[in-house]
Amino acid sequence: MQLGKIIKRVMGATIPPALFIGLTAYFGWNVMRGEHGLHSYAAQLHLLDEARSAQKDASAEQEVWLRRVRGLKEGALDTDLLDERARSMQNLARQDEIVVPYGEHDHLY
Template sequence: MQIGRMIRRAIRMVIPPALFIGLTAYFGWNVMQGDHGLQSYKAQLQLLAEARAAQQDAMAEQQVWVRRVRGLKESALDSDTLDERARAMLNLSRPDELVVPYGAHEHLY
């Protein structure tokens, strides 16, 4: 009888601390490795930094395109300059114009 009591008493003395240690270990592991733990937080911060860098790149590219589109407005274009550039790029001329040929290494612009 006394051995049974000692076993029950030992079990009562061991189970609560073991349960507490187990719960502490479980929560400690989740703090470090869990879905919302420190490792996950570090990965989320890295993703946030990458997203902010991508946003900055996209905003810079958007500003370039906004500037280009503003330059295409009718009030911003000079029709003579546009005509000159179009004919130079397409290598065309009007019949009443005088064409002066340049050498291969002599560029106007």
Template sequence: MLQQQAIQAQQDAKDEQAVWHRRVLALKEKALDADILDERSRAMLNLTRNGDIVIPYGPHDKLF
């Protein structure tokens, strides 16, 4: 039981590291996409434009 928890914790840490690695790579100057930057900034600031389609999601649902 304890070994399974340790294995799961290790896998969770690796998954989180992979997510952060992708995020850091996306910050490189040549990889920065203006559309994605606009989309993420509006999502984080909870802003929309006229004509945007808003799809609600649950508090525990991942966006990416």
């Protein structure tokens, strides 16, 4: 009987602290490496920085395209200049125009 009391006393003295240490280790591991832990938080912050950088790049590209589109509006284009440029790039001329030939190395633009 004496041996049973000793075993009960030892078990009663070791099981609660062992359970407490086990629970503490479990929650400590989840705080660091769990799904919502510190490592996941750092990874999410990194993804957030990448997303903000991509948003800045997209906004800058959008501004470039908006500026280009604004330049294509009817009031922004000079029709004579546009006609002249289109015909010079396509190497076309009307019958009533005077064409002045340039040398091979003389560029208009």
